[in-house]
Amino acid sequence: xxxxxxxxxxxxxxxxxxxxxxxxxxxxxxxxxxxxxxxxxxxxxxxxxxxxxxxxxxxxxxxxxxxxxxxxxxxxxxxxxxxxxxxxxxxxxxxxxxxxxxxxxxxxxxxxxxxxxxxxxxxxxxxxxxxxxxxxxxxxxxxxxxxxxxxxxxxxxxxxxxxxxxxxxxxxxxxxxxxxxxxxxxxxxxxxxxxxxxxxxxxxxxxxxxxxxxxxxxxxxxxxxxxxxxxxxxxxxxxxxxxxxxxxxxxxxxxxxxxxxxxxxxxxxxxxxxxxxxxxxxxxxxxxxxxxxxxxxxxxxxxxxxxxxxxxxxxx
Numbered sequence: 001x002x003x004x005x006x007x008x009x010x011x012x013x014x015x016x017x018x019x020x021x022x023x024x025x026x027x028x029x030x031x032x033x034x035x036x037x038x039x040x041x042x043x044x045x046x047x048x049x050x051x052x053x054x055x056x057x058x059x060x061x062x063x064x065x066x067x068x069x070x071x072x073x074x075x076x077x078x079x080x081x082x083x084x085x086x087x088x089x090x091x092x093x094x095x096x097x098x099x100x101x102x103x104x105x106x107x108x109x110x111x112x113x114x115x116x117x118x119x120x121x122x123x124x125x126x127x128x129x130x131x132x133x134x135x136x137x138x139x140x141x142x143x144x145x146x147x148x149x150x151x152x153x154x155x156x157x158x159x160x161x162x163x164x165x166x167x168x169x170x171x172x173x174x175x176x177x178x179x180x181x182x183x184x185x186x187x188x189x190x191x192x193x194x195x196x197x198x199x200x201x202x203x204x205x206x207x208x209x210x211x212x213x214x215x216x217x218x219x220x221x222x223x224x225x226x227x228x229x230x231x232x233x234x235x236x237x238x239x240x241x242x243x244x245x246x247x248x249x250x251x252x253x254x255x256x257x258x259x260x261x262x263x264x265x266x267x268x269x270x271x272x273x274x275x276x277x278x279x280x281x282x283x284x285x286x287x288x289x290x291x292x293x294x295x296x297x298x299x300x301x302x303x304x305x306x307x308x309x310x311x312x313x314x315x316x
Contacts, residue, residue: 003102004296004314005060009049012297012304018060023098023106027075030109032087036125037100038066039291039299039312040158046096047300056095063296064100065092068115068124069316078109086115088275090128090266101296103316113271116278123285126158126311131274131283133243133264134162138170141241141260142216146171149214151206151232154221155191156182158311159243161286162274163218164189169282175214177202177221182309189284197223206232219244226252226259233257286310 001022006014025031043063045051068088071081081087089112091100098106115124137159138144150167154160155176167174168190176183176191183194195205202224206214213234219226219242226247229240236256240247243262252259277283288310291299299312 001103002293003062004064004293005062005101006047007059007061009047009052012044012047012300014047015063015297015300017294020060020062020102022104025073025075025106026108027077028108028110029075029106030071030078030081030087030112031073031104031106032067032069032089032112033072034067034069034100034103034105034316035121036068036290037064037102037293037314037316038126038129039064039296039303039314040066040129041303042129044300044304051096058095058097061097062099062102064102064105064314065090066125066128067091067100067105068121069105072104074109080109081112086121087112088115088124088128089113089268089271090132090264092129092264092266101293101314108266110268111266113268113275116275118279118281119285122287122290122313122315126285126287126313127162127274127278128271129264130158130311131162132267132270133159133262134166135270135274136264136267137218137241137243137262138163138166141262142218142239144170144172144216147173148216149173149175149210151175151177151202151214151217151229152191153177153202153217153219153223153229155186155194156309157220158308160218160220161186161189161310162283163220164191165283166277167218169277175206179307185286185309203228203231213238215239217241230255230257230259288312290315
């Protein structure tokens, strides 16, 4: 099968089109023919070797943890999927080698879900990692509910764009932080307020409008620093969650704030929730670029600018 893989760590030039063996189908796994693979910041970090101390890596290494496609075959223990089904999933394994930048990919059935009916393969392929991350931050870690005021740092990126929409669907008042060029986009997603991090001090801007503090902060950007982000939260009732770095939980607890670090987990049920939201019109997918599989290096270069609105996807 054709795949985009690396044989050593390095820059985008390390991405090669290789002919590699087809992935095996285990008893509880599903093999799909990939139609689209999402591209995420974790992909270029893996390519650079930045996660080599966290996961076992094996070469040649096919990148990619997101995919949407059509089921080609299933293991003998699989009952929920059959050949021909359109599915999508978060394909993270305990090691890094058999990713989704390829014509075929396999994953346990529990990590997959039917593709949202209203989304194209490219749109669906953009959802799993970023969408599940947003869901696990907004719903699970922060327990956002109607009336909560939520500050979203890095609101215009892939995860942030989904987080704004999920929070609004749960009845939150959303304060989105992004460059001024993305403010209209974020308001279209449902943001109630928008702060330009380049022109304003985020903490001061929030405290001016909400002097008594707000209920929650979702950190997808790492700035302002966690200790400053805590200054916008209500003492004794604030919640903070970050995907950037683990916060000092004791320091937050001393101020009566619950703080958590989130590293997204595979979750078929969560994907079904996201699919239902998309099909109900509550979750839209903004594709910044759709790039042919063979041009994966260009997709990585785009993401590494750090200024991508929405998602980048490879068409297989």
